[in-house]
Amino acid sequence: MKKSIAAALLLPLLLLAAPPATSQEKPMAFEGAHIIPIAGAEIDDGCLVIHQGRILAVGPRASISIPRDAERRDVRGKVLFPGLICTHSHVGQVSGADRSSPIQPDARALDAINVRHEGFTRARAGGLTTVNIMPGSGHLMSGQTVYLKLRRGNTIDELLLPDESGWIRGGMKMANGTNPQGSPPFPGTRAKAASLVREVYVKAQEYRRKRADAESEDKKPSRDLGLEALGEVLDGKRVVHHHTHRHDDILTVLRLAEEFGFRVVLHHVSEGWKVADEIARSGAPCSIIVLDSPGGKLEAADLRLETGAILEKAGVLVAFHTDDFITDSRLFMRSAGLAARAGMSRQAALAGLTLSGAKMLDLEERIGSLEEGKDADFVILSGDPLSVYTHVLETWVEGEKVFDRSDPEDRLVATGGYGASHDRDEDSSCCTGDVR
């Protein structure tokens, strides 16, 4: 038993850079659905063919030749949509930095995630297939975030998304405004906060320069886990995911990003509508939260449902996020519905659940739209994604079904009810059969 777990730990790391690990040997064809591929126009009577975790073909049913050995599913009357991507989630009881200091780039979310947590099952029920799991906003820099595929896995390793080199994809969580303020060593003012951040980036620049300039390995400064991660930020490999609400705080983020040249996604941006043109000029994308009312904290008092629409019109790339537990992942699609209500285009609102988020995670080559060659991450919906009446019927990750509303256990998670919030083992085979 222990051996097989160890083997399972290693395998994904080796395989995932290559085509996704999957048991889906036979092709599968989903026929007759209304397909919203995000890339390109909506398809009325469409067909999606998947094989070995990837999309083999997608298009009008009449134009797709289905492989002879394919398993065929009639999904007429349903809607096929890319798997949802949440650019900002806290499922899995994640933690990051502790209270010892306001800046802790060494803390990794991946070391602190319980993949059996009910948040994961709720996320799958909501149609999510990829999430950026982040430490909280109580620090200027609370640690490294991690991008996960919501495969049915028993360990964090089975959910990771390493790149070709084995580097585990993730970002760096930062925050400004009132949340990271506190008594020393935490900053007491906004100016102090910015100064502390600049200081650590200057240090990271020096560290990187010394490492690069060293004539030999033994002349290099000794490894510093935090500065190493910030080096990845300075290299543009690790994107900064920055919590920020107020218009002036947003501009501070852009100022620091320009000074140090890091890539940043602005998160929440409650007052983004006040500085939409400035954001657009910077090129920074926005991952926004949609809430039922403004307020609840000072910085969100001017939050508007129109933020998405205003940013879109200014030319900003906009995605949504759950910030789960702020928005329950099962209600993620609703964010796009309400943003469309407040004037966002249908296209941008739907992309905000999928492809726009993929771009913010540097994963647009792999996920975010239904296109040949991309991962077979998709949802089967009972209706239009922008309708309140629509349910997620099935969620598929890399060709494997990870949520099925017709399964009583999955349905319980989707609707709620007694026991719905209990953590669950994804591989429940250990728990079935007679208990002696």
Added chain:
Amino acid sequence: MTPGFTTLKIGLFFGLSAFLPCAASAQIAVKGRVVHTLAGEPIENGVVVVREGKITAVGKSSEVLIPEGFRVLEAAVVTPGLIDAHSVVGLSGIYNQSHDQDQLDHTSAMQPELRGLDAYNAREELVAWIRSFGVTTVHTGPAPGALISGQTVIVKTSGRGVDVDAVVESAMIACTIGDQARGADGKTPGTRSKVIALLRAELLKAGEYRRKQEKARDGSGGDPDEENAEKKAPEPPPRDLGLEPLVRVLDKEMPLLVTVHRAHDILSALRVAEEFDINLVLDGVAEAHLVLDRIKASGFPVILHPPMARTRGVLENSSFETAARLAESDIPFAFQSGFEGYVPKTRVVLFEAALAAANGLAFDRALSGITLSAARILGIEDRVGSLEPGKDGDLALFDGDPFEYTTHCTGVVIEGVVVSQTPR
């Protein structure tokens, strides 16, 4: 729950007369491709005529004459002004700073003397926020979180001021049972048993107070056959602002609004109600689906938690489908925006009903849960909740199915006055 409303009606007349001067010009007719009157089948191509703040006619456009000079509004869908059956707006403000948080005082576990009326800020921004989505009446007041947190108030959302906006000045006594009733900072009550023990003791005390009041009123010890009956009547007990409203509860003039979620806590609430023969309105009730038959047997109505309330703590077993289960069991219920301690600072009851409608609850029942059914549970159905002649001219206008995410509330009318026309 209707007895005891006489005093309230008097208050209501004053309110209305104070309002009439500015409403005099507001003679209005609202046409809808569909008008959901809640007083019968929806009317296609219908019209509602409002004169002097009251509805004077409802019917098909082809049959109802719109008087000359009346302002005419049109919408795809027209409903009665929406009712939020339980909220804390006006007390729990948008900024969430101590200066705008008046929903809960923690000095002691039971403070029935606290009146929502004295804390409601009619101009609070969140009142305007929910109004812009069609909410014209809200039942608000002290929040759950103390065993007895005070008296609730029912207001119109006009923002004119509580004296004018109040529909019922003292509607219910807000009471919490279960984990959330535990005292702050380790103060009593610290356990469920203690919560119930304190509540029972307080109701006994109120009973004793009432007996003393009666004795004083009867002018005797109560028993006419008693030899000393003619002796001088006892002094009435000194006024007790906390016990006075509890006496009204014992007299069934006012219900106890019990916020309770866990199944076993629901049963505790019912046990206390039976012992003291009082009326309850069950509030929250996340685990109602586990004890439907007991709730049904009690006859008490339910103000259901927002279906989108977070599934945390005592709400961990809540379900999107509870409203549908209540409807199947024929338990009267209404929706509420509830109480949020962080973001969003308030929910919008329209969205909460919508989610229930998307999870097994019939459209009509969902709509009634934020209109007529809510009005009945709050005891104000003589004034609001449906579009019928004689009722207040409170309407909400929509450009489509009110429950759809992409539909807009395009107009809100309170007592004949257009209070919002910004599509939202």
